[in-house]
Amino acid sequence: MEHNSTGIPHGKLGMWIFLSSEIMLFGAFISAYIVLRMGSPNFGVPPEAIMGRPLATINTFVLITSSVTMVLALAAIQRDNTKQFAMFMVLTSLLGMTFLGIKGYEYHHKISEGLTISSGLFGSFYFTLTGLHALHMIGGLIFNAYVLINGLRGKFNSRHYERVEYAGLYWHFVDLVWVILFPVFYLI
């Protein structure tokens, strides 16, 4: 592993600092949501038929599954099993794409039902936050593709798997954000 005088790899420290700043980014949006939802008399929450709780639940399971396949990909490369690593990376990315596909369908349904980013406070927050999350997913898919390609080229093994680990940290964080957004928008 790549180490320095502090005993902390630079890449890992950089990723955690980045993730901390991401916590602030999402935290700012979510706190604004809490204030307006609890404080504004004009905060209309759309009915269940528009929100579609079952589909969002399926999407939550898809993302959780993609998180476990990601961590299994890391475990595989830590055991020098490149084939299994590649399989789990592909599976992770496919699950990520499934999530985005379902999200796209949800957006289509909601917009056709009249819930848009400019239809009201709820719509603004819903599309801003889930949109920001979806952009993070796309970023994660690109990161995953980079890691997969380099893994197939034999760049990673049981001694050098840092980038797989960092891609994993990012991917789990994106999953973690969804774990919070899901109850915030669909359940409460």
Place this chain on the structure above:
Amino acid sequence: MTENEAPHPASVKPYILVFVGLGILTGLTVFLSYLGLPRHTAILLAGLIALTKVTLIATFFMHLRFEKRAFVFLLLVALFFVTVLVASLIKDIGLIH
């Protein structure tokens, strides 16, 4: 090399257990949301379940359990400021009501 032969130090069993736990908690929170509980109870329960899931992901999938404390500290700093952000806005909610 199959999984069974490999003398890997880091077993994948905890990951699977965490995955099952996350699945059960997701099912539970969705189930609770259909019960029509009083608003405060519903928010509290959904919040607690989400917090448990987040902790599980950070601790096991993101390996915080095995990391140096510096990373946990970094995370706590960010969480502290998010709490400050939310707490400082609570006054505004009170003003509107």
